[in-house]
Amino acid sequence: MYSSVHPSGLPDKTAYVISGIDLSPAAEESSRAEASGPYISTNDSTIGQTFNITLKKESTATFYKYVGVASNDKFPDAVGAARDAQAQAQKDGWDALLTEHSEAWANILTESSIDDFSDPETGELPDDPSIRDLQIASISSPFYLLQNLQPDGSGLNDNSITVGGLASESYGGLVFWDADYWMSPGLNLAFPSWANQISNFRVKQLPQAKDNAAFNGYPNGSALYPWTAGRYGNCTGTGPCVDYQYHLNPDIVFNILQQYNISQNDTWFNSGPKDLVYSIATAHSHLLEFNKTTQTYWLHNGSDPDEYAINVNNTAFTIASTARLLQTANLLRLDEGLPIVDLWDDQAARIAFPQSASGITKEYDGMNNTVAVKQADTVLMTYPLDFNQNYTSENKLEDTDYVSSPLN
Amino acid sequence: MTYSIYAIVANEVSPSGCSANTYTLNGVLPYLRAPWYQFSEQEVDDFDTNGGTNPAFPFLTGHGGFYQVVPFGYLGVRTDKTILSINPSLPPQIPYVKVRTFYYAGATLAATINSTHTNLTRHATPLSLNLIDSYANTTLPFIIDRSDSNTTHTIAINETITVDNRLYWQINTDAGNLLQCLPVSTSGAYAQGRFPIAAVDGATSTSWQPLTNETASLTVNMTTRAFTPVHQLSFDWGARPPRSAFVLLSNTSSVSNASATDGLAVKLEMDNVVPSLPYNETAAAASNQEVTPYVGNTSVFPVKEGVWSGMFATLVVEGCWEEDGEGATVGEFVVS
Numbered sequence: 225m226y227s228s229v230h231p232s233g234l235p236d237k238t239a240y241v242i243s244g245i246d247l248s249p250a251a252e253e254s255s256r257a258e259a260s261g262p263y264i265s266t267n268d269s270t271i272g273q274t275f276n277i278t279l280k281k282e283s284t285a286t287f288y289k290y291v292g293v294a295s296n297d298k299f300p301d302a303v304g305a306a307r308d309a310q311a312q313a314q315k316d317g318w319d320a321l322l323t324e325h326s327e328a329w330a331n332i333l334t335e336s337s338i339d340d341f342s343d344p345e346t347g348e349l350p351d352d353p354s355i356r357d358l359q360i361a362s363i364s365s366p367f368y369l370l371q372n373l374q375p376d377g378s379g380l381n382d383n384s385i386t387v388g389g390l391a392s393e394s395y396g397g398l399v400f401w402d403a404d405y406w407m408s409p410g411l412n413l414a415f416p417s418w419a420n421q422i423s424n425f426r427v428k429q430l431p432q433a434k435d436n437a438a439f440n441g442y443p444n445g446s447a448l449y450p451w452t453a454g455r456y457g458n459c460t461g462t463g464p465c466v467d468y469q470y471h472l473n474p475d476i477v478f479n480i481l482q483q484y485n486i487s488q489n490d491t492w493f494n495s496g497p498k499d500l501v502y503s504i505a506t507a508h509s510h511l512l513e514f515n516k517t518t519q520t521y522w523l524h525n526g527s528d529p530d531e532y533a534i535n536v537n538n539t540a541f542t543i544a545s546t547a548r549l550l551q552t553a554n555l556l557r558l559d560e561g562l563p564i565v566d567l568w569d570d571q572a573a574r575i576a577f578p579q580s581a582s583g584i585t586k587e588y589d590g591m592n593n594t595v596a597v598k599q600a601d602t603v604l605m606t607y608p609l610d611f612n613q614n615y616t617s618e619n620k621l622e623d624t625d626y627v628s629s630p631l632n
Numbered sequence: 633m634t635y636s637i638y639a640i641v642a643n644e645v646s647p648s649g650c651s652a653n654t655y656t657l658n659g660v661l662p663y664l665r666a667p668w669y670q671f672s673e674q675e676v677d678d679f680d681t682n683g684g685t686n687p688a689f690p691f692l693t694g695h696g697g698f699y700q701v702v703p704f705g706y707l708g709v710r711t712d713k714t715i716l717s718i719n720p721s722l723p724p725q726i727p728y729v730k731v732r733t734f735y736y737a738g739a740t741l742a743a744t745i746n747s748t749h750t751n752l753t754r755h756a757t758p759l760s761l762n763l764i765d766s767y768a769n770t771t772l773p774f775i776i777d778r779s780d781s782n783t784t785h786t787i788a789i790n791e792t793i794t795v796d797n798r799l800y801w802q803i804n805t806d807a808g809n810l811l812q813c814l815p816v817s818t819s820g821a822y823a824q825g826r827f828p829i830a831a832v833d834g835a836t837s838t839s840w841q842p843l844t845n846e847t848a849s850l851t852v853n854m855t856t857r858a859f860t861p862v863h864q865l866s867f868d869w870g871a872r873p874p875r876s877a878f879v880l881l882s883n884t885s886s887v888s889n890a891s892a893t894d895g896l897a898v899k900l901e902m903d904n905v906v907p908s909l910p911y912n913e914t915a916a917a918a919s920n921q922e923v924t925p926y927v928g929n930t931s932v933f934p935v936k937e938g939v940w941s942g943m944f945a946t947l948v949v950e951g952c953w954e955e956d957g958e959g960a961t962v963g964e965f966v967v968s
Contacts, residue, residue, distance in 0.1 A: 336742065339702040340730040344744065350727055354657055358726075361660050362702065364669035365695040366732075372692070376762060387688050394673075394688035407696030412711065413703055413734035417762050482711040488737045488766045580923035594920045603634075606641045607704065610712050617779050620645040626926055628638060628655075628837040 228303075229269045231455075239295035240306040244314045250285035251275040290314040298380055332370060337414050338363055366415070369407055373418040381418075384425035384453075396462070398452040399425060401472045401529070404479040409608065412479070416486050423483055426476050427496040429457030430503065436465045437507050446510060447503035449473055467525045467535065470511060473504045474545040478608070481552065498556070505553035505568065508546045512571050520576035528587055530601040536588035538576045540602050544611040547572040577614070585615075585623050603627055635659035635825075636697035640705035642835075643721055645779075648803035649834020650813040653723035654827060656701055658838070662825040663694050671695050675824045707731050707743050707750065708777070715784075716741075716774040720750040721798040724813050725829070738765040739772045741787075748799065753792040805834035808968035810860060810941050811852045817885075818850040823959060831947070831962040836868040836928050842959035845874075845952040851885055852945045852965075862939045865900060866966040869907075870928040874960035875951030877902045879967070881942040897942070902933050907953055928963045941967065 226242040247253075252275065259272030279285055292310030296302035313321060339362040342349045349356055372389040374381040384403045388394035403422050411419035426433075430447060436459050437446035449472050450463030459465035480497045512521040523546065528539040550568035557564055578586040585602045605611040606620040636659035643652035662675040671694030673687035703709045706729060708719030716736040722729065722745045731743040733755075740755040754772060757765040767773075771786035776795055787793050804812050816828040826841035828850040842848030865879055882897035908929045945967055952960040 336733040339732050341726065341728065343728055344730070352725065354661065355726060357661060357664060358656070360669045361664055361695075361698055365671075365699040368670060368690055368695050369692060369699065385692060387693055388690055389692050392688065392690065394691075402693040402696065406693045406700075409711065410696060410699030410703065413709065414732040416735055478712065485711050485714055485737070486735055487763060488714075489764070582922065582924045584923045584925065586923055591923060592921055593923050603637055603641050606645060607637060608700075608712070610710060617645050620641065621647070622925060624638060624641050624645065625835075625837040626923070 225271055225273060226306075227269050227271050237295070237297055238302060239293065239297075240303045241291060241293050242303075242306045242310045243289055243291040244310055245290070246288040246314065246317075247275055247277070250277050250279060250287070252278070288318050329367075333363075333366060338366070366411070369411060370415065370418060373411075373415075373421045375417040376420055377417075381421035382424040382428050384422050396452070396454075398454050398462070400452060401469070401475045404472075405475045405608065408479045409482060412482050412486050416483065419483065420492075423476075423480050423497065425453070426480070427500060429453060430496060430500050432457040433500075434503060437503075440466050442507050442510050445503055446507035447473070447500065448507050449476060469527045469529065469531075469542070470508070470523070471526075471528065471539075471542040471545050473508060474542075474549040477501050477504050477549055477552070478545075501553055501556060505549055505565075508549055509565070509568055509571060512543075512546065512575070515576065518576060520574050521571045522576045526588075528601050529604065530587055533587055533591070536590065538578045538589040540578050540585050540587055541604050541609070543575045543577060544605050544613070544615075545609055547575045547613060548609060548611055572613075575613075583619060583622060584626050585619065601627065634697075636694075636701050636705075639701050643705045643723070644708065644719065646800060646835070648800060648805040650723045650725065650801045651830075651833045651835035651838050652705065652721075652801075653725045653813075654830045654833045654835070654838045656705070656723070657827055657829075658825050659694075659701065660698050661827075663691070665689070671698070702729060703731055703734060706745055709734070710777065711736070713775075716772070717777045717782075718743075718750075718752070718774065718795070719777045719798065720745055720795055721800065722747055724801050725815075735761070735763055736774075737767060737772065738763045739767055740765070745797065748797055750795045750797055751792050752787065752795060754787045754789050756789050801834075806866065806964065806966045806968065808863075809834070809966045810854060810857055810862070811945060811965060811967050814856070815853040816850050817853070818848070820848045820850075822848075826959075826961070831965045834964070836870065836963040837926075839870045839961040839963040841872070841961045842949065844959055845950075845957055847948060847950045848959060849946055849948040850965075852947075853885070853943070854941060854945055855943045857941065860941045862935050862941050862967055864935055864966075864968050865902070865933040866968070867905075867931045868928045868963040869905070869931065870961035870963035872952050872954050872959075872961040873905050873907050873929045873931070874949035874962075875953065876905055877947065877949045880946040880948070881939065881944075881967075882946070883943045885944050897946075898939055900933065900935060900939070902931065905931055 226240060228238050228240045230238045255276035257274050259274045264270060264272045290310055290313040292306040294302040294305035299305040341355050341359045349359055372385045384399045385407055386397050386399055408419050408422045433447035433449050437448040448465040450457060450459050450465050451469050451472060452463035480500060484493045512523055515522045522538055523543045524537050525535050526539045526542050527534040528541045550572040554564040554568050578589045580586050587601050602623045635655045639652050639655035639659055642655050663671045665672050670690035672689050673691040674682050674685055676682040677687055679686055706722050710717040724747060728746050733740060733742050738757055740757045742753045744751045757763055771788045773784055773786050776783050776785060801813055811832045812834045814832060816832055818828045821843040823841040823843055826839060828840045830838035831840040831850060832852055840850060879900045880897040884896060947965050949960050
C-alpha cells in the first residue's frame with residue numbers, strides 16, 4: 225500500500241509512505257480488500273486494507289507491518305528510497321530489525337554518555353524512589369531528544385527540533401527558542417555532532433533572517449529570526465520578527481557560541497555562524513533606543529519568555545541578553561584583531577535595566593506586585609545567561625525566591 | 633521546564649539549605665509520564681482542571697531542561713566562555729552521580745561527584761567523534777568558579793583532579809535548626825509538586841502542601857543527629873497557615889496521637905495558629921504597587937525546659953485559614 229502527501233501550495237515537495245504486511249499464518253491472503261468505514265479518514269491521502277483473520281484458541285497470532293517513508297526534500301528519488309527501505313525491512317524481518325535498532329542505540333547512547341546515580345561500590349541505585357525517577361529520566365531524556373536528531377555527515381540534520389518532535393503535531397510542528405535554549409545545551413556537552421542540527425537550521429535560514437531585518441527597516445548587516453520557524457523562516461502571524469520576543473535572537477547566538485566553545489571548530493564557525501553572531505548584534509544594537517531623559521538605552525514593545533507580559537518596555541531578560549550579546553560580539557571582534565564597535569560597549573553599559581526599589585528585578589518597566597508569572601524569566605539571567613552586570617549573587621537569589629512564589 | 637532552571641540557579645546562588653534538590657524534583661516528577669517516562673508540558677494533563685490547556689506531549693523542552701540539571705547544576709559547568717568552568721556541589725539527598733562524558737575545546741572529560749568531592753578526569757578524544765582536541769599535546773586549562781574566587785587549573789590526558797565541593801547546604805538557614813535537609817516521609821497525599829521535603833529544605837520559597845485541609849502529617853528522620861535539648865518550634869507557613877498543629881518528638885517512626893499519653897512521644901501542641909499577616913485591604917492595595925520580596929506567615933512556639941529531640945519529629949497540621957478545602961502550606965518547619 226502506498227500514499228503520498230505534499231504541503232499546501234508546494235506540489236513539488238512530496239513525502240511517500242509505503243507499507244507492506246506479514247499476517248501469516250492467521251490471515252487469508254485472498255480476503256484482502258480495500259477498507260472502508262467510519263475509522264478510515266475521508267482525507268484523499270488515506271488508504272486502508274482489510275483481511276479476514278482466524279484466531280486459534282491458546283495460540284498467539286503476530287502481525288507485522290513494515291513501512292518506508294521518504295520525502296524529496298532530502299531524497300531526490302523519494303518514492304524509490306521509500307520502496308527500497310520498505311522492501312529491505314520486510315526482507316530482513318522483525319527480529320533482525322530489532323537487533324539492528326538495539327545495536328544502533330547501544331552505539332549512540334553508551335553507558336558513559338548517561339548520568340548515573342548508582343553507588344560506585346555496589347552498582348545499586350539508592351533506595352530513594354525520587355532518585356530512581358531521576359535515573360530513568362536521565363536515560364529517557366537524551367533518548368527522546370536524540371530520536372529527533374541526526375549527526376553531522378548524515379545530510380539530514382538541518383531542520384532543528386520541534387517542541388514535540390517528529391511524531392507530534394503540537395505547536396504546529398514549528399521550531400521555537402526552546403530548541404536552541406532548552407534542548408541544545410545538555411546535548412552540546414555529550415553529543416556535539418548531533419546537537420549541530422539545532423544550529424544548522426538557524427545558519428541555513430540566516431539569509432532569510434537578513435531579509436526579515438531589511439524588510440523591517442533594520443540597517444544593512446542585521447538579521448532577525450521569527451518567533452516560530454518552519455520551512456522558510458520568514459516573518460509570519462505566529463512568527464513575528466519585531467515587537468515580540470526579541471530574546472530569541474541572542475538565545476540563538478549564545479547556543480552557537482556554546483557549540484563553538486565545545487568544538488573550537490573554526491572551519492565551521494567561519495562558514496556562517498560567525499556572520500550570524502555579528503548580524504544579530506547589529507540588529508539588537510539598532511533595536512535599542514537612547515532615552516535622553518534617563519540617559520539609558522531602552523528596548524521598546526517587547527516580550528520576555530513570560531508570555532503573560534507582552535508589548536512592554538525594557539523586558540529584563542531580553543535587555544540583559546542584549547547587553548551580553550553586544551559585549552560578547554565585541555570580544556569576538558577583539559579576538560579577530562578587529563576594532564571594537566564603541567556604540568555596542570556603550571549600549572551594553574547603559575541598558576535601562578528594570579529594577580524595583582526593593583532590589584528585585586522587574587520583568588519589565590512598570591511591573592507591579594500583583595502580576596502572575598507564567599514561567600521562568602528573570603531567573604534565566606543567572607543561568608543560562610550568566611548576567612553579572614551590577615547583578616550580584618544577592619540579586620540573583622532574591623529574584624529566584626520572588627518568582628518561585630507559586631511554590632510558597 | 634522552568635523548575636530545572638531553578639534547580640541550577642538555586643545550587644549556584646543559595647547561601648544555605650537544599651532547595652536545589654526540591655526544585656530538581658519539581659522539574660521532573662510532576663511532569664514525567666509512565667510507562668515511557670516522557671515529559672508532559674503540564675503538571676496536570678486534564679484540560680478541565682488544569683486551566684484549559686492541552687499539554688504538548690511528549691514535551692521535549694521539559695526533557696531538555698531536565699537534561700541540563702546534572703552537568704550545569706551539580707557539576708556547575710558553564711559553556712559560555714572559551715575556557716571550561718566548573719563549580720561542583722551535590723544536594724545532600726543525592727549521594728553520588730557520575731556525569732555523562734562530555735567535551736570541551738575538543739577535549740574529553742568525565743566527572744564523578746559525591747557529597748563532598750568531585751573527581752574530574754580527562755581522556756584522549758576518540759577519532760570517531762569528528763572532534764579535534766585543541767589541547768591534544770598539552771594540558772587543558774579549566775576554571776573552578778566560586779562566587780568569591782576563581783582559580784585556573786590544568787589537567788593532562790589520563791589525569792584525575794579532585795575538587796572540593798561547595799558544602800553550602802551544611803549551613804543552616806535558621807540558626808540551630810535540627811531538621812534541615814534531613815529525610816522526610818509522609819503517608820498522606822500532597823498537592824502536585826508540593827513535596828514534604830520542601831518543609832525542611834532551608835528555603836521558604838518551596839513548601840509542603842497536603843492535598844486537603846484534613847489532618848495531615850510528615851515525619852522527619854533525625855536518627856543521624858545527636859540528641860539535643862529543644863528550645864523552640866518555628867514555622868514559615870507561607871500563604872496558607874493551618875488552624876492548628878502539633879509536633880511529636882519520639883524514638884519511633886510510627887507515632888500517633890496516642891503515643892504522647894503512652895509516654896512514647898513528647899507532644900508539643902499549637903492549638904491556635906494565627907496568621908501573622910492577616911489580610912488588610914489598605915496594606916494589600918499599597919503593597920501591590922511596588923515589587924517587594926515575598927513574605928510568609930510565621931509562628932514561633934517556645935518549648936518548656938527539659939524537652940529533648942528524639943529520633944523522629946512528626947509534624948501534624950489540621951485545617952487551613954483559607955476555606956477552600958485545599959491543604960495548608962508549610963514553607964519551613966524548624967526545631968531548634
